[in-house]
Amino acid sequence: MQEYExxxxxxxxxxxxxxLFVCELFDNLISLMRQMAANYLGISIPVAKEAITLEQFMLTRLGLCSRDEQLTSFVEFKVQKFAPRQFPSIKRLLCLSSTCIIERDPATYAAICARPLKTVHLVFL
Known part of the structure; x- marks a missing residue:
C-alpha cells in the first residue's frame, strides 16, 4: 500500500x-500466512500484482456492497447493538437498501458494515 509503510x-x-493492516514484519507475516494455508488447508492465497491506493481501499472496503446504489438506504432504524467485543451496547442505525442491510454510525452516518440481504439466513425473535 502506497500511503502506509x-x-x-x-x-x-x-x-x-x-x-487494512500495518505490520513492521508484513513480508514475514504474509509469507507465513500463505505457507500455513498451503500446508494445513491445501489452499493457495494469491498476492495481487498491482498495489492498491488508500482511496481505492476506502471506495471498495465493503467489498461487493461498495456501490452507491447498494448503500443508498430506503429505510433506517435506530438500534442498540450488543456484541461480545463491544460492551456496553453501542448505538447504530440499521438501514435497508434494495439489496443490502447496512450498519451505520449514527454520529457520522458512515457505513460500518454492509451485507447482501440474500445472505441473511434467519432472524430470531
Missing part, C-alpha cells in the same frame, strides 16, 4: 470485504 490489505470471504 508496511501496509497491506486482505480481501476476505465471498463478499470480498477489505481490511
Amino acid at each position: 508496511n501496509g497491506f490489505v486482505i480481501e476476505m470471504d465471498e463478499q470480498r470485504r477489505r481490511h
Whole structure:
C-alpha cells in the first residue's frame, strides 16, 4: 500500500470485504500466512500484482456492497447493538437498501458494515 509503510490489505470471504493492516514484519507475516494455508488447508492465497491506493481501499472496503446504489438506504432504524467485543451496547442505525442491510454510525452516518440481504439466513425473535 502506497500511503502506509508496511501496509497491506486482505480481501476476505465471498463478499470480498477489505481490511487494512500495518505490520513492521508484513513480508514475514504474509509469507507465513500463505505457507500455513498451503500446508494445513491445501489452499493457495494469491498476492495481487498491482498495489492498491488508500482511496481505492476506502471506495471498495465493503467489498461487493461498495456501490452507491447498494448503500443508498430506503429505510433506517435506530438500534442498540450488543456484541461480545463491544460492551456496553453501542448505538447504530440499521438501514435497508434494495439489496443490502447496512450498519451505520449514527454520529457520522458512515457505513460500518454492509451485507447482501440474500445472505441473511434467519432472524430470531
